[in-house]
Each structure stands twice: as C-alpha cells, then as structure tokens.
Amino acid sequence: MRSADALLEVRGLTRRFGGLLAVADLDFTVRPGEILGLIGPNGAGKSTTFNLIAGALRPDAGEIRAGGEPVAGLPPHEIARRGILRTFQHNRVFAGMSVVENVMVGAHTRFRAGLWSIVGARAGARAEEAAVRARAEELIGFVGLAEWREADVTTLSFGQGRLLEIARAMAGDPRLILLDEPAAGLAPAELDRLAALLRGIAARGIAVLLIEHDMRFLLPLAGRVVVLNFGVKIAEGSADEIRHHPAVIDAYLGDPAALVDAARAGESTHAAA
C-alpha cells in the first residue's frame, strides 16, 4: 500500500522501559474509514502503542506519519490538532464538569474565537459556543447518554464513563479515533450497543483503531486485525485469518477460552450473514 493512501502509518516503532522492550519494531497502517483491531495478551504493548501515537510517550525509534506528515515525538495537543483523538484504558473524565462540558472540551481544537472576542462577548464567539454545544449534545445522544446531559460526571456508571470518553473524542471531529478497550467492564447488553456505536463511527468515515481483549467482541467488528505479543507484531490480517493463525493460537494458549469465544462469535456472524 502506498503511504499516501494511509491515514496513519507506523514504521519500526520501538519503545523501551528500562530493560523491557514494550514495543519492538512495529509496522502497520490505518486506512481511512476502517476499523483496525489491535489485540494481544496483557502487557503486549497495546496501550504503549497508543501512547506513542497520541504523543503521551516518545518513541525510542521509528516513524509515525499522519496523512503523510511525520508526527512522532510531537506533544499530545499537537497530535489532537491533526485529527487523532483517543480514549483511555482507565476512564479519565473531567470530574468537576457536567457531561456536556466534558464533551465540549473534546471540541477544543475546533474553536476559532480568541480571548479578546470572548471577553468582548462578540457575536462570532457566542455563535461558535452555541454551535459547539449543540454538536456536543448531538454526540451525547449518539452515544446514548442524552438523559445524563447535564449530570455531574461523578454520578455516571463506569460503562457510561466509557461512552462519555467516546463522545468527547468524537467532538474533535477526528479522522482517526483511538479506543483503548472501550468494551472492558461493560455488561453484555451494553456490548451490543457499543458494537453498533463503533460501526456508526466508522460509517461516518472516521477510522477506528480499536484495542480489545475480548476477541468475541472484536473479530466481528474489525476489518483487519494486528496482533501483538511481547511488543512484537506476530500476525496481521482479516478477522478470519487471525482466528486460525497458529501464532495467535499460541499467544492465546494461556487463555483458550478467548479463542473458543472468538471462534463462536465468528460462526454466529457467518450464520447471520
């Protein structure tokens, strides 16, 4: 694939923590509008990969290109400006703000009004504020939190917090959204809603890079999957290829249930198709 077609291109990405090689010479690309799964056992380096892309960590080596532009080593706010927004593995909502204000922070890079026009209460600044608020409310509805729009975020459940993080990242009009285990801790009914939500995001033309442990949840969703183990990419391919890949089966041997579940999930989607 030519790099010009890639939304995100990762080449030779490497990061050490002391003697531990958390991410080793990793290559992959994300194409516009696709859902790319990133899986691997605990400690495989998935979140570290996210942190490297999002600018929260600096790579020791390697290249990251967003729309062809080299972005490795840029600070997180510069990455966000380039349309790459993320959620966190452990909820990091803004506890002192309402749900709608949390989502409006996600739109931070969309604001054009300067401080002077805010202080002067200029019409342009007020219109922009109203437009962003309306859009934030729409996104809150999109993720299914409409009832909690003005709620204090500390009153939300864990699962609602996951959804809020997704709405917040969506508010920045991302080209690419990085979701770190959005399904973790959700009840089965919530999982189905989340899957529909993620398909809805991809349908809007937003690429999704999705970290997930639960293969049963991930494989039916992801067009392609990258598998990490001990920081190394051990496989890459379609959901079907990954399901039957010997190295993946080996890596997950410690957790055969995950594969059995994944296989079943695959069968049920095939049956439905």
Add this chain to the structure above:
Amino acid sequence: MKPLARWLAAALVLSALAFALSSYHNDVYRKLLLWVTLALGYNFLFGVAGQVAFSHFAFYGIGAYSIVILTFQAGLPLPLAIVAGVALCVAVALAVAIPSTRLEGFYLALATLALAQLFIVVLNEGGAVTGGAGGLADYRLPAILGVRVTGPWYTVVIVLLMLGTMALLARLDRSWFGRACRAVRDSPEAAAAMGVNVARTKVIAFTLTSALAAVAGMAYAFVDNTVNPPIFGLENAFLLLFMVIIGGAGRQAGAIAGAVALYLLPFVLSPLIGHHHALVFGVLMVAAILLQPRGLIGLYDALRRRAA
C-alpha cells in the same frame, strides 16, 4: 433582565451605596470591594484552573507599589504608569509561571511562596525607592484631564473595577478557555489528548489573574494613600485562600460569599473576642474542608435542595 441590564443595575445599586455611606464606611466598603475583586481572580486561578499559588496577594502589592513609584518617583502620567505597572506584573508572572508550570503543581506553590517572601524582602530593603519598612505615603491620586476623583466617586471606580473583573472572568469561565482550565485541573493527560496545550493554558491563567490582582492593587494604592510591607505579607495571602475555600472554590458566588463573610467577620467578632478572629477563621476552615468541601455556596445549594 438581559445580561447588560443586570450589570448596569448592579453597577448603579453598588455605586449608589457609596453615596449613602459615611467616609469611614466608604473606606470599609472600598476594601470589601477590593477583597471581592481579589477573591474573584484567585477563585479563577485556584478554583477553576486548580493552581495552588500563593503569589496573588503579592501581585496586588506589586501593582500598588508600582503605581506609586512610577507616578511619584518616575514622574509618569497616571495612564502610562498603569500600563507600565501591568506590563511589569505580566513580566514577573511569566517569569514565575513558565518555569514552574512545566514542573508538577507542588513547584508552583513553592515558587510563588518564594516570590511572595522575596517581594517583602525587596520592599523592606528597597531604600528610598520602596520607602523601606515604613513604605511610601504622602501622595494623592493625580487629576486626570483636570478631574480629581475623590470620596464616593473613588468608590464608584472600585465598584466598576470589581464588576469588570467579575464580567471578564465569568465570560472566560464559560468559554473554551475556562473549560480548558478546568480540564487541566481535573486531568492534564486527558486535557492534552483533547488538544489543550496544558503548559500554555496554565501560564495564561496565572498571568491573567496576576495582572488583574495588580490592577486591583493599583486601585488600593489610593484607598489608604500609603503602601507598606506588612499589608502585603503572607497573612493576607492565606486569608485570600481561606476566603475562596470557605466560600466555595470554583464558583464566583462562592468567592464573593467567602470574601464578604471573612472580611466582615472581624468587625462582628472583635467586640466579642478581640483580635482572636484568626482562631475562628482556622476553625471555619477546618469545618469547611471536613463538613462542606464546596463551602458556603455548597451549603446554600444543599439548603435550597432540602427546601424544594
């Protein structure tokens, strides 16, 4: 009422009060308004932006001293002295904020505490420029365009300053900038991931509120018509912190309630317990933190909810 009409009504009522008060009570009223102004700025810095800084009152002092020195020793015309004084405060604020906000929050507390102490040392050792331990006195507000603002009219100036500070900070608080400040306070990592430049947001919040404190200090310089080191010591810096916490950090109504309550409390308590009100403040502070962390304004909310 439309917002503008509300602001005008507030300006009229608060100004009219000045003309109803005796000259002694005008003095008390002016200082109350200045405390409210300071508390509003400190509320933005500490309550909204979450920065634990002890320099706010020192900037009030820098503003007060700089206007007096620039006007009466350097001989600058008043408007120019105001601009130069604000510029000086902005420079000092940037010099403190840029290195310390890059570090963890604790270092800002230390750096600002050091600045507040250093300021007092400079005042005491400043010789003829600062007037040493005795400070500077025997000056009066110069006439502007032939008009000398005195008596209740000067109180009106302070009313406008307080309302201006309040409107400015309220607008910022409800904008992307205010949300960015709160986001940085609640989770710097998440704020950065949403595109907020964390260091820049902190520096702007610190510098802006410090400059507002300096402007209030300039107004103060012509309230007592003397500036001296003891006024600008750490005791008042902590009183400001108490006002914001006891009132309810993060909300303007809280800052106002805290400033009014703690400024007026000694007037009520002194006849009863003499100068031991610091003890009462301490007890209130502990009570607020343990029983009602959202302060007086949180208490008000709770009572209203119970009544409803």
